[in-house]
Amino acid sequence: MASQPTLPISSPQSTSSAPPGGPQSQPPIATPAFRSFINRLSSSLRQGFSQRRPWSELLDRTAFSRPDNLSDAASRIRKNFNYFRVNYISLLAFVLALSLLSHPFSLLVLLALLASWCFLYLFRPSDQPLVVFGRTFSDRETLLILVVSTIVVAVLTSVGSLLISASLVGLAIVCAHGAFRIPEDLFLDDQEPVNAGFLSFLGGAASSAAPAVAARV
16 A cells, blocks of 8 residues: 655744845944934033123124233233133134035035044944955054045145135134233133133043044054
């Protein structure tokens, strides 16, 4: 008597199989470090802007006079900067932004450089190497390429000259105002440190980005 044919039995596929593209890749940027940097930056900017002096006080026409000599002008600039530092830095930022907005190509190049530094080095996971066209670049090679690219872009394009000229114009405006603004009616709080406020985000930003940079050195 002939035996019955055996039916083929296929084992079910594992539901935990990897997707067709292989294991899920890590995000191109270290999200915790980037979020910490953004949070520190926004918090410091809000704190700095809260210390801004009224613009009407900055532009008070009755408080302007010609300095007696160069020493008097330097003393006025120092005192006025301690008091109006947030306004002065805002003015410098406005001049830089206006210059970049009037030159869209330079603005795009600068944004591309900043994005390259953030995504390819500063906030890239240290355990995720940079691979371009099948070639793996070490952290030192990536840093060297970014530094050389930044120097080349600053020298061979109008970005470097534009930033320098805009900064000089902004500094000239600040120094002219500080030299002619009489500081006798200004009172700086003794409890308020001179270097606090608008630029305090530099320390926080450096501390948040330091672990990612130190892991690559």
